[in-house]
Amino acid sequence: MSAPQTTDSPVLEAARRARTAAADLAPAPRTLRDAALAAIADALTARTDEIVAANAEDVSAARAAGTPESVVDRLTLTPERVAAIASDVRDVIALPDPVGEVLRGSTLPNGLELRQVRVPLGVVGIIYEARPNVTVDAAALCLKSGNAVLLRGSSSAHASNTALVAVLRDAVTEAGLPADVVQLVPGQSRESVTELMRARGLVDVLIPRGGASLIKTVVEQSTVPVIETGTGNCHVYVDERADLETALAILVNSKAQRPSVCNAAETVLVHEGIADAFLPRALDALAQAGVTVHGDKAWQQAGGETVVPATDDDWAAEYLSYDIAAAVVPSLDAAVEHIRTHSSGHTEAIVTTDTAAARRFTALVDSAAVMVNASTRFTDGSQFGFGAEIGISTQKLHARGPMGLPELTSTKYVVTGDGHIRR
Amino acid sequence: MSAPQTTDSPVLEAARRARTAAADLAPAPRTLRDAALAAIADALTARTDEIVAANAEDVSAARAAGTPESVVDRLTLTPERVAAIASDVRDVIALPDPVGEVLRGSTLPNGLELRQVRVPLGVVGIIYEARPNVTVDAAALCLKSGNAVLLRGSSSAHASNTALVAVLRDAVTEAGLPADVVQLVPGQSRESVTELMRARGLVDVLIPRGGASLIKTVVEQSTVPVIETGTGNCHVYVDERADLETALAILVNSKAQRPSVCNAAETVLVHEGIADAFLPRALDALAQAGVTVHGDKAWQQAGGETVVPATDDDWAAEYLSYDIAAAVVPSLDAAVEHIRTHSSGHTEAIVTTDTAAARRFTALVDSAAVMVNASTRFTDGSQFGFGAEIGISTQKLHARGPMGLPELTSTKYVVTGDGHIRR
Numbered sequence: 001m002s003a004p005q006t007t008d009s010p011v012l013e014a015a016r017r018a019r020t021a022a023a024d025l026a027p028a029p030r031t032l033r034d035a036a037l038a039a040i041a042d043a044l045t046a047r048t049d050e051i052v053a054a055n056a057e058d059v060s061a062a063r064a065a066g067t068p069e070s071v072v073d074r075l076t077l078t079p080e081r082v083a084a085i086a087s088d089v090r091d092v093i094a095l096p097d098p099v100g101e102v103l104r105g106s107t108l109p110n111g112l113e114l115r116q117v118r119v120p121l122g123v124v125g126i127i128y129e130a131r132p133n134v135t136v137d138a139a140a141l142c143l144k145s146g147n148a149v150l151l152r153g154s155s156s157a158h159a160s161n162t163a164l165v166a167v168l169r170d171a172v173t174e175a176g177l178p179a180d181v182v183q184l185v186p187g188q189s190r191e192s193v194t195e196l197m198r199a200r201g202l203v204d205v206l207i208p209r210g211g212a213s214l215i216k217t218v219v220e221q222s223t224v225p226v227i228e229t230g231t232g233n234c235h236v237y238v239d240e241r242a243d244l245e246t247a248l249a250i251l252v253n254s255k256a257q258r259p260s261v262c263n264a265a266e267t268v269l270v271h272e273g274i275a276d277a278f279l280p281r282a283l284d285a286l287a288q289a290g291v292t293v294h295g296d297k298a299w300q301q302a303g304g305e306t307v308v309p310a311t312d313d314d315w316a317a318e319y320l321s322y323d324i325a326a327a328v329v330p331s332l333d334a335a336v337e338h339i340r341t342h343s344s345g346h347t348e349a350i351v352t353t354d355t356a357a358a359r360r361f362t363a364l365v366d367s368a369a370v371m372v373n374a375s376t377r378f379t380d381g382s383q384f385g386f387g388a389e390i391g392i393s394t395q396k397l398h399a400r401g402p403m404g405l406p407e408l409t410s411t412k413y414v415v416t417g418d419g420h421i422r423r
Numbered sequence: 424m425s426a427p428q429t430t431d432s433p434v435l436e437a438a439r440r441a442r443t444a445a446a447d448l449a450p451a452p453r454t455l456r457d458a459a460l461a462a463i464a465d466a467l468t469a470r471t472d473e474i475v476a477a478n479a480e481d482v483s484a485a486r487a488a489g490t491p492e493s494v495v496d497r498l499t500l501t502p503e504r505v506a507a508i509a510s511d512v513r514d515v516i517a518l519p520d521p522v523g524e525v526l527r528g529s530t531l532p533n534g535l536e537l538r539q540v541r542v543p544l545g546v547v548g549i550i551y552e553a554r555p556n557v558t559v560d561a562a563a564l565c566l567k568s569g570n571a572v573l574l575r576g577s578s579s580a581h582a583s584n585t586a587l588v589a590v591l592r593d594a595v596t597e598a599g600l601p602a603d604v605v606q607l608v609p610g611q612s613r614e615s616v617t618e619l620m621r622a623r624g625l626v627d628v629l630i631p632r633g634g635a636s637l638i639k640t641v642v643e644q645s646t647v648p649v650i651e652t653g654t655g656n657c658h659v660y661v662d663e664r665a666d667l668e669t670a671l672a673i674l675v676n677s678k679a680q681r682p683s684v685c686n687a688a689e690t691v692l693v694h695e696g697i698a699d700a701f702l703p704r705a706l707d708a709l710a711q712a713g714v715t716v717h718g719d720k721a722w723q724q725a726g727g728e729t730v731v732p733a734t735d736d737d738w739a740a741e742y743l744s745y746d747i748a749a750a751v752v753p754s755l756d757a758a759v760e761h762i763r764t765h766s767s768g769h770t771e772a773i774v775t776t777d778t779a780a781a782r783r784f785t786a787l788v789d790s791a792a793v794m795v796n797a798s799t800r801f802t803d804g805s806q807f808g809f810g811a812e813i814g815i816s817t818q819k820l821h822a823r824g825p826m827g828l829p830e831l832t833s834t835k836y837v838v839t840g841d842g843h844i845r846r
Contacts, residue, residue, distance in 0.1 A: 108808055116824075119789065122819065205819070205820055219646065223642065225818065227820075249844050253845055358839075364450055366446070366449065366835070368835060370835060370837050370838070371839075371840070372837070372839040373843070377844070378535060378838060378843065379838075397833070400836075410819035417797030418796050420673075422680050
């Protein structure tokens, strides 16, 4: 826990200020943290013009750089969108406070009273891409859970993020908390990210939110502990005993309801015993939804020219588009083996009417979420009833699956005696 | 989760075999895992001679190399010690099964049934130093929690570990589980450790158990997630309103009951308001316990020649010996600040009769365990009633403090519907 020596690096100085601010924030009662959130929501509303004006700079720079319109749309803030962000902050106020929750408690045989209590992690670093709403969402969730946050957004949203963070810091100060509980990481170079990743002892956890290459870089280079989020190569397995209508609905929904997100399906596996009945109907339904099938031999035979022959790369692909890899498998166990080999460990679904198959699939598949007769699209903090989500962890340590407020905490043991010593 | 490509490295091949074995082990019911543990306990007893003979090789090599007798003692296995290790394995059988525990469960508004279930982590790597009993303890805890284990012991215990792992693998096989759930990492070079640290995707977590330099190396170089364990620069703070007898007893017990372990105290901080009364008695009591005090000016004045002047290094030192750093502080908050700056985040104790001081100290100190009027020596899985301990985590992610069986698990969400799709 000893902190690195002082240097002149602006990133490390920001981290050091965050650490100091975190120590003040950690014991702050809920009322104070909620008041800061309310001040943030009010300030976002009051200062909408300023935020939208700053955002307009980013938007015009993006358009000038030839950025695709879909990305420009994600970057854009309108008064309505700012109002929605403020409303989300108010929703966070209403969530249960994770800090101070007693997870375990007992009186030991010698009379010592043992309590395991949730505490904030300390300083949370978030590295994320274009969407400026993440700036406020992440800050609100960190503040609610008693953490200081270091925000490292995309340089394409720098003007927006600078304006938003100015609003957040003013509001937090007004509520009586140190401004440095919310900071934008200084500098827009790659080096500033590298420094953040090496700030072990100052930053308690880094959460990268964005594309696979960003996440891979952070995971490989960071000495600060990382929570890996959001890479989703999700599978739908249609079992031998699946209801065909159910299977079609779940497949199309998993793939096409919103293909750009991590819980969208990228591969469909079909048991050979139901392939003759299912493949023609699935091909029709996927075609109607505008989905291109990248199929193995069996799918190619069933679909002819419409099916793109799948290569090995397709099994690992996270398309995030109207594409799906498709294979026929000889058994449930073969489906599990395929998933084990190629999945990113996010979400897999089985469609079956057979209780034994459902039980075996859920036991053998080792992913953050396993769906039985439900769309992969349900893996989501809001859908799961957590009320908020900082990301979806695809790693096994600390947090797995949608991460809400409790996942932004650690614990400590408080042990109370009356002079107890060990014999 | 995608695994690295096959190579010829023996370490990566062992990791790959562990991964396959882990997939078979994960769904194995408790009865099977417990049967394997019983077979291990029986085999340790039956093959004691073989184990002790192999250990004798390590012991004579260690003596020939001039190893200190205290280290040789930790290395030595006698028939009685092997019997004790077997008995510890039987104790593990009796512990509650963490696998399959439902941590959260609800029915969502749309009727989806959500359950968060404990599952094994998968493949656990343990890097540890001389004690060969760790080989069996770690394997037993991993097996009980459904994990395959890769054991990387010290080369000075290689013959002992090879013999023990042979016994473990035979017993596991006899019980009907794959032998590869327990493996010794091949090779004794530093490179084999490096390869283990880079086996991301094959190994789910690395737990280094040993000295500070081993832990630092693993934390800095590993791309596999690490749980940092066991570095303990623990503090005892004697508050202005402490009962003197209680403070003396806790101080001496924390420091001297067993100075070589991580939960022993390394620094004592005394409020200036009680220093005149406490220091002379503390100096006497510590001297009687054979402890050398490395003190600040105030302690030097109180103790004269007997007190070694403390340098900055003393505040960060983990002596693990009959030495203690000692300072007088102007306030509780100054004590907290000292702890924040120098502590390794393991265990800190306050001795006080003042409820407000106890409350403030436990709120502000950010360590794995905070003791009120109790010895730091109580931070221990067995003392906490966990029945077993794989180490004491001093990090904040995943596990903090003594780690028992639940800390060797992850979770997954199992979500059951009847054709649910997102609208």
